[in-house]
Amino acid sequence: DVKVTQSSRYLVKRTGEKVFLECVQDMDHENMFWYRQDPGLGLRLIYFSYDVKMKEKGDIPEGYSVSREKKERFSLILESASTNQTSMYLCATRGSRRAQETQYFGPGTRLLVL
Amino acid sequence: GEDVEQSLFLSVREGDSSVINCTYTDSSSTYLYWYKQEPGAGLQLLTYIFSNMDMKQDQRLTVLLNKKDKHLSLRIADTQTGDSAIYFCAEEESGSSNTGKLIFGQGTTLQVKP
8 A cells, every 4th residue: 555644734833934854655656746725715735846956847846845855845934924825725645557547645844833 | 838627616415416516627638537535635546547548437436538628427325324525527637648737626515414
């Protein structure tokens, strides 16, 4: 079974703090994704990575950065947290060996920025 | 850009059938997916359909695909209280067969009343 873990389930931070969200997968998947989920908006892609040290912007990258130093770990960084970044953050991974391979999701981190 | 649309809420009685609908814009998508998100959890793949199929059945789940109208539906027979969740429709972004980038709908919250 694919296992995707996220470092925290719940996080409370103050405006202006630097925030790190970590995602680790154990399936040797090449592709990793960070989404945020907000009610009525579904999942919106922030960044994704298709290989170590490679990253691409998603639909809403502003205010975020990412790091992928090792294949199994993909970090999302909020350089200076703001209240509009209060959200549920979901990490996902996907292999690329089969055409019908899907994305596997972590449990999510619910972030509250005060 | 590509878009996936779903209605936000559906309420049914236990034992009835539920039908969740989705429309999408990218006719070149190879696969279309249905994910389920239970409260406080990440997304799990429920089922997927290859674009050259019209229908796929998997136990209580039936997926119908109308490529002409770009319409996808998920039917859950004999809906149970345990089916209460948010259901997301997703399509693969054009040209992303290696990375598996997905475009998600807003999610339909299914409420099952006893």
